[in-house]
C-alpha cells in the first residue's frame with residue numbers, strides 16, 4: 001500500500017520507533033526490502049537517490065518502485081533521496097513519489113533555504129512529504145569526502161530553518177557519515193533530543209548503516225523516526241556473490257543476482273527488527 005512520507009512517519013511516532021529507508025537502485029534491492037518488510041509486517045521507505053541515476057534511471061526504476069509499493073501488504077513510501085536538482089524532483093513527483101528529500105546542505109544557508117521553500121511548494125501540489133537537511137555529513141553519498149569531520153547542526157538555526165521552510169521532516173547532522181565506517185562513529189545523540197524537542201518534527205538519521213544497536217535505540221528514543229540504511233545491506237549482497245563464485249562455476253547472472261537478493265533481504269530484516277523495536 002502506497003503511503004506518503006508524513007503518514008508513514010506518523011505510524012512510527014505512534015509506536016515510538018523508526019521506519020527504515022533503504023535505497024533500491026535495482027530489482028534485487030527492491031525485492032529484498034519489500035520481502036523483509038512483509039515478513040516482519042512493518043512499514044518501510046524505499047528510496048531512489050539522484051546519485052544513482054547512472055545505475056538506474058529514474059524514469060525506469062521509479063514506476064517499478066511505485067508498483068511494488070502499491071502491491072505490498074505493508075505501508076510503503078516511495079522516496080527521492082538526496083535530490084539536489086529541482087527539475088529531477090519534478091520528474092519524481094510526476095511519477096508518483098510520495099516523499100522527497102531536497103538536499104541543499106552543500107549550499108550557502110540562504111540558498112538552501114530558498115530552494116527548500118521551492119521544493120515544499122512543488123511537493124504541496126502532490127501527495128508528497130518533504131525532508132531537508134542542514135549541516136553536512138562527513139562524506140557525501142557515494143563516498144567522496146567533503147570535510148574531515150561532520151558539521152553538527154545548530155539547534156537554533158534548525159528551528160528557524162524548519163519554521164521558515166515548512167518542511168515535514170528534518171535531517172540534522174550529528175556525527176554519522178555515508179558509506180562504510182572506517183572507525184566507530186561518535187554520535188551526539190543529545191543533540192538529536194534537543195533538535196527533536198525544539199523543532200517538533202520527525203528526525204532522520206543519514207548514514208544509518210554501520211551504527212551500533214545501542215546507538216539506534218538511543219537515537220530512536222531521542223526522536224529519530226527515519227533511519228537511512230543501505231551501504232551495509234549492499235555489501236552483504238556483494239559478499240554473497242563472492243562466496244557463490246568461490247564455490248561454484250556460475251553461468252547465469254540471475255543466479256548471482258538471486259544470491260545477492262537473499263543476503264540483502266536477511267540484512268534488511270535484521271535492521272528492521274531493531275528499528276521497529278523488536
Ligand SMILES: [Zn+2]
Pocket residue numbers: 082141178206207228
Ligand atoms: Zn543520506
